[in-house]
Amino acid sequence: MIKIDNLHTSINGKEILKGLNLEVKAGEVHAIMGPNGAGKSTLASVLAGREEYEITDGNVTFDGKDLLELSTEDRAREGLFLAFQYPVEIPGVSNVNFLRTALNEKREYLGQDPISAKDFMQMVRDKSKIVELDSKLANRSVNEGFSGGEKKRNEIFQMAMLEPKLAILDETDSGLDIDALRIVATGVTKLKSEDNATIVITHYQRLLDYIVPDYVHVLYNGRIVKTGPKELALELEEKGYDWIKAEFGE
Amino acid sequence: MAYTENELAKDLQNQEYKFGFVTNIEADQAPKGLNEDIIRFISAKKNEPEWLLEYRLNAFKTWLQMTEPEWAHVHYEKPNFQDIIYYSAPKQKKKYESWDDVEPELKETMKKLGISMDEQQRLTGTNVAVDFVMDSVSVATSFKAKLNELGIIFCSFSDAVQEHPELVKKYMGTVVPHTDNFYAALNSAVFTDGSFCYIPKGVRCPMELSTYFRINEGGTGQFERTLVVADEGAYVSYLEGCTAPQRDENQLHAAVVELIALDNAEIKYSTVQNWYPGDAEGKGGVFNFVTKRGLCEKNAKISWTQVETGSAVTWKYPSCILKGENSIGEFYSVAVTNNYQQADTGTKMIHLGKNTKSTIISKGISAGKSHNSYRGLVQIHKNAANARNFSQCDSLLMGDTCGAHTFPYIECKNSSAKIEHEATTSKIGEDQIFYCLQRGISEEKAISLIVNGYCKEVLNQLPMEFAVEAQKLLAISLEGSVG
Numbered sequence: 001m002i003k004i005d006n007l008h009t010s011i012n013g014k015e016i017l018k019g020l021n022l023e024v025k026a027g028e029v030h031a032i033m034g035p036n037g038a039g040k041s042t043l044a045s046v047l048a049g050r051e052e053y054e055i056t057d058g059n060v061t062f063d064g065k066d067l068l069e070l071s072t073e074d075r076a077r078e079g080l081f082l083a084f085q086y087p088v089e090i091p092g093v094s095n096v097n098f099l100r101t102a103l104n105e106k107r108e109y110l111g112q113d114p115i116s117a118k119d120f121m122q123m124v125r126d127k128s129k130i131v132e133l134d135s136k137l138a139n140r141s142v143n144e145g146f147s148g149g150e151k152k153r154n155e156i157f158q159m160a161m162l163e164p165k166l167a168i169l170d171e172t173d174s175g176l177d178i179d180a181l182r183i184v185a186t187g188v189t190k191l192k193s194e195d196n197a198t199i200v201i202t203h204y205q206r207l208l209d210y211i212v213p214d215y216v217h218v219l220y221n222g223r224i225v226k227t228g229p230k231e232l233a234l235e236l237e238e239k240g241y242d243w244i245k246a247e248f249g250e
Numbered sequence: 251m252a253y254t255e256n257e258l259a260k261d262l263q264n265q266e267y268k269f270g271f272v273t274n275i276e277a278d279q280a281p282k283g284l285n286e287d288i289i290r291f292i293s294a295k296k297n298e299p300e301w302l303l304e305y306r307l308n309a310f311k312t313w314l315q316m317t318e319p320e321w322a323h324v325h326y327e328k329p330n331f332q333d334i335i336y337y338s339a340p341k342q343k344k345k346y347e348s349w350d351d352v353e354p355e356l357k358e359t360m361k362k363l364g365i366s367m368d369e370q371q372r373l374t375g376t377n378v379a380v381d382f383v384m385d386s387v388s389v390a391t392s393f394k395a396k397l398n399e400l401g402i403i404f405c406s407f408s409d410a411v412q413e414h415p416e417l418v419k420k421y422m423g424t425v426v427p428h429t430d431n432f433y434a435a436l437n438s439a440v441f442t443d444g445s446f447c448y449i450p451k452g453v454r455c456p457m458e459l460s461t462y463f464r465i466n467e468g469g470t471g472q473f474e475r476t477l478v479v480a481d482e483g484a485y486v487s488y489l490e491g492c493t494a495p496q497r498d499e500n501q502l503h504a505a506v507v508e509l510i511a512l513d514n515a516e517i518k519y520s521t522v523q524n525w526y527p528g529d530a531e532g533k534g535g536v537f538n539f540v541t542k543r544g545l546c547e548k549n550a551k552i553s554w555t556q557v558e559t560g561s562a563v564t565w566k567y568p569s570c571i572l573k574g575e576n577s578i579g580e581f582y583s584v585a586v587t588n589n590y591q592q593a594d595t596g597t598k599m600i601h602l603g604k605n606t607k608s609t610i611i612s613k614g615i616s617a618g619k620s621h622n623s624y625r626g627l628v629q630i631h632k633n634a635a636n637a638r639n640f641s642q643c644d645s646l647l648m649g650d651t652c653g654a655h656t657f658p659y660i661e662c663k664n665s666s667a668k669i670e671h672e673a674t675t676s677k678i679g680e681d682q683i684f685y686c687l688q689r690g691i692s693e694e695k696a697i698s699l700i701v702n703g704y705c706k707e708v709l710n711q712l713p714m715e716f717a718v719e720a721q722k723l724l725a726i727s728l729e730g731s732v733g
Binding site for chain 2: 048050071076081082084087090097099162
């Protein structure tokens with residue numbers, strides 16, 4: 001699905017990712033954990049195509065295509081989805097209008113006809129159930145006045161609507177209470193299939209109780225320094241990152 | 251590598267103003283310059299009654315005593331008023347009896363502007379009666395017969411002077427006197443045409459009335475007058491659209507619009523102004539110096555909605571005089587400035603009567619190196635007990651080389667009045683754009699979505715088909731301006 005090879009990126013002259021390697025296959029869930037400042041969110045931003053980051057070396061292949069050659073919007077249309085850590089508000093633009101625009105842009109890119117209003121609304125009804133999102137929220141402005149939990153649920157709702165091949169969840173658990181966490185995580189699990197893949201970026205093990213990863217990676221100092229089964233997350237939770245820092249610190 | 255924002259901006263800068271073409275049509279013109287003889291020439295050309303000539307000459311005398319206002323937050327080279335052609339009309343063999351008589355070149359112009367005058371066609375689709383004014387002269391008015399049945403008069407100002415002189419004489423200059431300001435005085439002296447509309451007592455106008463203004467000839471000024479009178483209990487929704495060819499010189503447009511809503515009447519006046527704004531370097535463009543004002547009698551309501559995307563310099567304050575008790579004034583505005591455009595626009599709500607209410611919603615959008623100012627006055631006179639005003643002035647900035655300014659004035663002489671004012675300034679964030687891009691929405695569409703969301707309260711006030719046009723216009727005016 002995605003293969004990241006020796007990725008180096010910097011922002012304002014400061015190198016953040018220093019030769020990162022990662023391969024995620026269809027049907028897999030990968031968790032990326034690591035201490036603050038390790039480069040987790042940078043990785044998400046770079047894959048999504050944020051322009052502030054300069055890519056100084058490395059390759060990323062996404063579904064057979066050179067990801068770094070694609071524009072931000074084309075990456076999205078190819079099926080890369082980023083669930084934001086801090087979803088932005090777009091006042092006056094209804095969620096449905098926003099999503100319909102997004103969906104149709106993707107369909108146009110793929111050479112498909114725009115979705116009919118009827119099919120679209122049916123889809124909204126079906127998919128909003130996945131994250132127990134009040135259908136009223138679909139008609140409100142994008143994220144405007146949403147609680148922290150609603151914003152995150154809305155991210156997963158959008159993910160459900162856009163049916164990405166690869167979803168990157170950037171600290172989707174931050175700011176969620178236990179119930180919201182369960183709803184969001186269950187939603188993500190429901191969307192899992194043999195054909196898509198998920199990268200979960202998180203600080204805490206608790207999200208992984210619901211979204212069970214096939215692999216856990218530790219990102220430290222711009223590189224993946226350790227990879228293990230889901231039990232690695234538990235070990236990190238218990239022992240913290242100091243032993244990682246001690247082992248790989250520079 | 252990916253198509254960058256800068257490339258997009260560059261592409262769009264080169265994108266031409268869509269309405270910048272010139273129609274090759276012979277024009278009947280007055281010589282350049284302004285003096286009493288020119289005014290007499292215009293008046294004679296239009297076969298005007300003596301009182302109107304007097305009115306013009308009076309206005310001209312007043313104008314000579316006046317100086318151009320300088321208080322607005324705009325900078326431009328003042329027009330040389332002797333270097334302007336004050337009368338230019340498409341040369342016509344005779345008056346058009348029907349749509350079929352209109353020259354093909356003119357028809358073609360209208361087609362390019364997206365104006366359909368074909369009533370048969372229109373009957374099946376939208377329901378809008380159109381008056382088309384090119385270079386100060388009304389060219390054609392549609393649906394006349396149908397409106398006649400209801401006693402509604404909708405015609406060019408010149409025709410109104412000929413056919414309904416008593417109405418014109420009674421109302422003209424009662425809301426905007428010729429002494430009002432420099433440009434109103436100039437307009438009163440030299441106006442050449444415009445639209446006139448009268449809705450009789452108790453009649454609800456069944457269709458939108460629309461005037462489309464077009465400057466074509468170079469070196470000409472456009473000075474049209476619009477007078478809308480809604481008699482007691484009448485209702486009308488009136489639309490106004492404007493475009494001009496792309497020219498290197500600055501063209502002057504100084505219009506006067508007067509609205510009169512008698513007891514229990516309602517007038518809704520919507521404008522989509524898209525005069526040529528000048529090129530990306532700020533060369534050329536229309537100077538839009540317009541006086542618009544409405545008078546509300548008892549229980550009457552006037553609602554101004556404007557979407558201003560064009561002109562190099564805009565100086566315009568559609569206002570309401572709330573004279574009658576319980577009368578209502580509304581002002582909904584979206585003003586967009588890009589490149590080197592400057593706009594100083596807003597409204598005046600003059601509360602004279604008891605229980606009068608006014609609402610002001612102003613949305614300014616500045617991009618490029620432009621400056622966008624809101625200037626508004628809410629005045630509560632001492633007899634205006636329980637007057638209420640709500641004002642909301644929002645500014646949206648795109649990029650870091652533009653400016654947004656707000657000049658709200660409040661004068662209150664009655665302690666029972668309630669006045670609220672809210673103001674915000676925001677930026678279209680890179681974050682908002684990135685969020686949209688990440689969902690697969692192109693930058694162009696993203697800006698359009700965000701801007702239309704921001705302007706929603708105002709766009710919702712526009713009649714359906716106008717709203718769609720306005721939305722597109724907003725997107726075009728702002729493409730590539732997020733930096």
